[in-house]
Amino acid sequence: MAKLQKSIDKRNALIKATIELVNNNGFHATPMSKIAKMANVSPATIYLYFENKQDLVNQTYIEVKTEYSEYAFATYNNDMSVDEGFEIIWKRIADFKLNDSENAMFLAQCDNTPIIDEPSLQEGIKHLQPLLDLWKRGKEEGIIKPISDYLLYAYAINPLSFLMMTQKRSAFKLDETHIEAAYQVAWDSIKVNK
Amino acid sequence: MAKLQKSIDKRNALIKATIELVNNNGFHATPMSKIAKMANVSPATIYLYFENKQDLVNQTYIEVKTEYSEYAFATYNNDMSVDEGFEIIWKRIADFKLNDSENAMFLAQCDNTPIIDEPSLQEGIKHLQPLLDLWKRGKEEGIIKPISDYLLYAYAINPLSFLMMTQKRSAFKLDETHIEAAYQVAWDSIKVNK
Amino acid sequence: MAKLQKSIDKRNALIKATIELVNNNGFHATPMSKIAKMANVSPATIYLYFENKQDLVNQTYIEVKTEYSEYAFATYNNDMSVDEGFEIIWKRIADFKLNDSENAMFLAQCDNTPIIDEPSLQEGIKHLQPLLDLWKRGKEEGIIKPISDYLLYAYAINPLSFLMMTQKRSAFKLDETHIEAAYQVAWDSIKVNK
Amino acid sequence: MAKLQKSIDKRNALIKATIELVNNNGFHATPMSKIAKMANVSPATIYLYFENKQDLVNQTYIEVKTEYSEYAFATYNNDMSVDEGFEIIWKRIADFKLNDSENAMFLAQCDNTPIIDEPSLQEGIKHLQPLLDLWKRGKEEGIIKPISDYLLYAYAINPLSFLMMTQKRSAFKLDETHIEAAYQVAWDSIKVNK
DNA sequence: TATGAATGAGTCTTCATTCAT
DNA sequence: CATGAATGAAGACTCATTCAT
Numbered sequence: 116m117a118k119l120q121k122s123i124d125k126r127n128a129l130i131k132a133t134i135e136l137v138n139n140n141g142f143h144a145t146p147m148s149k150i151a152k153m154a155n156v157s158p159a160t161i162y163l164y165f166e167n168k169q170d171l172v173n174q175t176y177i178e179v180k181t182e183y184s185e186y187a188f189a190t191y192n193n194d195m196s197v198d199e200g201f202e203i204i205w206k207r208i209a210d211f212k213l214n215d216s217e218n219a220m221f222l223a224q225c226d227n228t229p230i231i232d233e234p235s236l237q238e239g240i241k242h243l244q245p246l247l248d249l250w251k252r253g254k255e256e257g258i259i260k261p262i263s264d265y266l267l268y269a270y271a272i273n274p275l276s277f278l279m280m281t282q283k284r285s286a287f288k289l290d291e292t293h294i295e296a297a298y299q300v301a302w303d304s305i306k307v308n309k
Numbered sequence: 310m311a312k313l314q315k316s317i318d319k320r321n322a323l324i325k326a327t328i329e330l331v332n333n334n335g336f337h338a339t340p341m342s343k344i345a346k347m348a349n350v351s352p353a354t355i356y357l358y359f360e361n362k363q364d365l366v367n368q369t370y371i372e373v374k375t376e377y378s379e380y381a382f383a384t385y386n387n388d389m390s391v392d393e394g395f396e397i398i399w400k401r402i403a404d405f406k407l408n409d410s411e412n413a414m415f416l417a418q419c420d421n422t423p424i425i426d427e428p429s430l431q432e433g434i435k436h437l438q439p440l441l442d443l444w445k446r447g448k449e450e451g452i453i454k455p456i457s458d459y460l461l462y463a464y465a466i467n468p469l470s471f472l473m474m475t476q477k478r479s480a481f482k483l484d485e486t487h488i489e490a491a492y493q494v495a496w497d498s499i500k501v502n503k
Numbered sequence: 504m505a506k507l508q509k510s511i512d513k514r515n516a517l518i519k520a521t522i523e524l525v526n527n528n529g530f531h532a533t534p535m536s537k538i539a540k541m542a543n544v545s546p547a548t549i550y551l552y553f554e555n556k557q558d559l560v561n562q563t564y565i566e567v568k569t570e571y572s573e574y575a576f577a578t579y580n581n582d583m584s585v586d587e588g589f590e591i592i593w594k595r596i597a598d599f600k601l602n603d604s605e606n607a608m609f610l611a612q613c614d615n616t617p618i619i620d621e622p623s624l625q626e627g628i629k630h631l632q633p634l635l636d637l638w639k640r641g642k643e644e645g646i647i648k649p650i651s652d653y654l655l656y657a658y659a660i661n662p663l664s665f666l667m668m669t670q671k672r673s674a675f676k677l678d679e680t681h682i683e684a685a686y687q688v689a690w691d692s693i694k695v696n697k
Numbered sequence: 698m699a700k701l702q703k704s705i706d707k708r709n710a711l712i713k714a715t716i717e718l719v720n721n722n723g724f725h726a727t728p729m730s731k732i733a734k735m736a737n738v739s740p741a742t743i744y745l746y747f748e749n750k751q752d753l754v755n756q757t758y759i760e761v762k763t764e765y766s767e768y769a770f771a772t773y774n775n776d777m778s779v780d781e782g783f784e785i786i787w788k789r790i791a792d793f794k795l796n797d798s799e800n801a802m803f804l805a806q807c808d809n810t811p812i813i814d815e816p817s818l819q820e821g822i823k824h825l826q827p828l829l830d831l832w833k834r835g836k837e838e839g840i841i842k843p844i845s846d847y848l849l850y851a852y853a854i855n856p857l858s859f860l861m862m863t864q865k866r867s868a869f870k871l872d873e874t875h876i877e878a879a880y881q882v883a884w885d886s887i888k889v890n891k
Numbered sequence: 892t893a894t895g896a897a898t899g900a901g902t903c904t905t906c907a908t909t910c911a912t
Numbered sequence: 913c914a915t916g917a918a919t920g921a922a923g924a925c926t927c928a929t930t931c932a933t
Binding site (some may be wrong): 138139140141142143144223224226227228229230236260262263265266268269270273274275277278280281284287293296297300301303304305308 | 332333334335336337338417418420421422423424430454456457459460462463464467468469471472474475478481487490491494495497498499502
C-alpha cells in the first residue's frame with residue numbers, strides 16, 4: 116500500500132513537473148532530465164512510468180483534460196434546466212480556467228500545437244459529452260441556437276481560454292463583475308433571442 | 310535590383326518554410342536544416358538573414374502578424390459607421406483565418422506557446438490599434454457594450470481562431486452560411502441590446 | 504569502489520588525450536570528437552566530467568601544473584641550505600621538462616597562448632611558492648642576487664622550457680654533461696659573485 | 698605606383714590585424730572574417746594576397762621574424778669586439794621584445810605552438826645567423842663559454858621572451874635598471890669567468 | 892523498483908573558402 | 913583588383929533513451 120502510494124506520488128510529481136516546465140519553456144526546451152530533476156527522480160525512472168517523452172506528454176494531457184472536465188461537470192446533473200445547467204457548467208469552467216491557470220495553460224498549449232498525438236486528442240475530447248448533450252437538449256427545446264456545436268463552443272466556452280491567456284500575460288485581471296459580464300455575453304451569444 | 314530581389318526572395322522562402330514546418334511539426338522538431346532544405350538554401354545561408362533560430366521565428370511571427378492586420382483593415386476606413394466598420398473588419402479577419410489557414414495556424418501556435426519572445430509579441434499587438442479605436446467609438450456612441458477590450462476581443466474575434474483550428478483538424482468545414490451565422494453571433498455578443 | 508576508479512580512469516584518459524592532441528595540433532584543430540575517440544569514450548561522455556572544452560583544457564592545465572610542481576619539490580625540504588636546495592629543485596625541474604616532455608610542452612603552449620583563462624593561470628602559479636621562499640631566504644643570506652623573482656625565474660628556470668622545446672623540435676639532445684653545464688649557467692646567473 | 702602602394706597597405710593591414718587578433722584570442726578563435734573586418738577588406742580579398750589561412754599566418758610569422766632580426770642587428774657590425782657586439786645586439790633585442798610587445802608576443806605564441814609549419818619556422822631561424830657568428834668568434838677568442846648555441850640562446854636571449862610575457866600579463870614592469878641588471882645576468886651567464 | 896553513468900544521433904551554429912559580378 | 917553572398921563541412925554541445933547495478 117505504502118509502496119503503491121509512493122509510485123503514484125512519483126507519477127504525479129512527474130506530471131506536475133511536465134506541466135510546469137512545458138508551460139514556461141515549451142515542449143522544446145523541456146528536456147527529460149529537467150523533468151526528472153524537478154520531480155526528484157532519476158531520468159531513467161521516468162521510463163518506468165512512461166514509454167517515452169511523447170507518451171509522458173500525451174498522458175499528462177489526458178490527465179489534465181480529465182481533471183478539467185470532472186471539475187466542469189461536478190456540480191451539474193441532467194435534471195437541471197438547460198439555462199441553469201449551462202450557467203453552472205460555464206461558471207465551473209471559468210473557475211477552472213481562470214484560477215487553475217497552470218493546468219489551463221497547458222491545455223491551451225496542447226490544443227494549439229502539434230505536440231499531442233491524434234489519439235490522445237480524441238481521448239481528451241470525449242469528456243465533453245455532457246455539454247454536447249445539454250446543447251442538444253437546448254436546441255430541441257428551442258432555447259439554444261440551432262447551430263453547429265463547434266460554433267457554440269467557439270463562442271460560449273473558448274473565449275475563456277483567451278481570457279486566461281491574456282490574464283497570464285498582461286496585468287489584466289478578471290474579477291467577479293468581469294466574469295458575470297463574460298457569462299452574460301456567452302449566454303447571449305448562444306441562446307435564442309425571443 | 311536583381312540581386313536585392315533575390316535576397317528578398319530567399320528571405321521569404323525561409324519564412325514560408327518556417328511557417329509550414331512549425332505548423333506541421335512544432336517549433337521543436339523543426340530543425341534549421343529542414344527549413345534550409347525546404348527553402349532551397351544551405352543551412353549557413355539562414356544566418357545571413359537571421360541571427361539565430363529564435364530570431365528567425367520572431368521575425369516570422371511579426372511578418373505574419375503584419376500581413377494579418379494589413380489584410381484585416383485593408384477595406385476599412387474611419388469614416389464608416391461602427392457597425393458597418395465592424396462587419397467589414399470581422400469578415401476580412403474571418404476570411405484570413407479560414408482561408409489563409411497556414412498563416413493563421415502559425416499565429417495561433419505562437420500566441421499559445423512560449424516560443425516567441427516578449428518584445429516580438431508586443432510588436433505584433435500594435436497592429437490591432439484600428440480595431441480598438443473602432444470599439445472606443447462604438448462604446449462612446451452606445452452601440453458597443455461598455456466592457457473591457459479583452460472581453461470584446463475574446464468574444465468577437467478570438468472564436469475565429471478556434472474555428473480555424475477545428476476546421477484544420479476535423480472534417481468540419483465552415484461554409485458561407487456558417488460564417489454569416491458566426492458573424493451574427495459575434496455581433497450579438499458585443500453590440501448593445503436595445 | 505570499482506565504479507569510482509572507472510570514473511577516475513576515464514577522466515585521466517581524457518586529460519591525457521587532451522595533452523597529446525593539443526601538443527600535436529594546437530588547441531584549435533583539436534576537436535572534442537578526437538579527444539573522445541582517443542580516450543575511448545563517446546563525445547557526450549566528456550561533458551559528464553567537464554563543463555565544456557574550455558573547462559577541459561583549464562582543468563588539464565591545472566592538473567599538469569600540479570604534477571609539475573609536485574615533482575619539482577618532491578625531494579626538497581626547508582632544512583636544506585639555499586644552494587643545495589636550489590640544485591635539487593633545479594635538477595628535478597630539468598628532469599621533468601626534459602624527460603616528461605609531453606607535459607612540459609603542454610605547459611609551454613598554455614603559458615604562451617591565450618587558451619587558458621586567467622583564474623586557472625593564477626591557480627597554477629600558486630604551486631611555485633616553495634621556490635619563491637627559497638629565493639627569499641637566499642637573498643636574505645646574501646647568496647642569491649637581490650633582484651626581482653621574475654628575473655630569477657627568467658634566467659634560472661625558464662631556459663629549461665626553451666631547451667625542452669628545441670630538443671623536441673630539432674635533433675639536438677641534452678645529455679648529462681649538457682645538463683650539468685646548464686645547471687652551472689643557471690646557478691651562475693642568479694648567485695652572488697663573491 | 699599609387700595602386701601598388703594601396704596593395705602593400707592592404708597586405709600590411711591584414712598582417713597587422715592577424716597579429717593583434719591572434720595575440721588576443723589565439724589562432725583558433727581568430728576567424729578570417731574578423732581579420733578581414735579589422736583590416737577593412739572583404740574576406741574574399743584576403744585570398745588575393747594569401748593562399749589560405751595557414752599561408753597568412755606563416756607569412757605573418759616570417760614578416761615579424763624578419764622585422765625582429767633586422768631591428769636586432771641594425772646597429773651592429775662585424776668590426777665590433779665580441780663583448781661590445783653582444784651588448785649592442787642584446788639591448789636591441791631587449792628593446793624590441795619589451796617595447797614592441799605586440800610583435801614579440803606573436804612570435805612567442807608561434808614558437809610555442811604548432812600553428813606555424815616547419816618550413817616557415819626554418820625560414821625564420823635563418824635571420825639569427827649574425828648572432829651565431831658572433832658567438833663563434835667569442836668562443837674562438839675564449840670570451841664566450843664553449844657550449845652549445847642552444848644553451849647560449851636559452852640563457853642569454855630567451856629569458857627576454859619570458860620577461861616580455863610576464864610584463865604583458867602581470868603588473869610587473871621592466872624599467873631601465875631592471876634591464877641593465879638583466880643584461881648583466883645574461884652576460885654573466887655566457888661569458889667565460891676569468 | 893530505482894538509478895547514475897553512458898552514449899549515438901542529432902541540433903544549432905561557425906567558418907574557411909569560392910564565385911558571380 | 914575587390915567584393916558580398918553563398919555554402920559544405922565540421923565542431924561544440926544536448927538530449928532522449930538504455931543498461932549495469
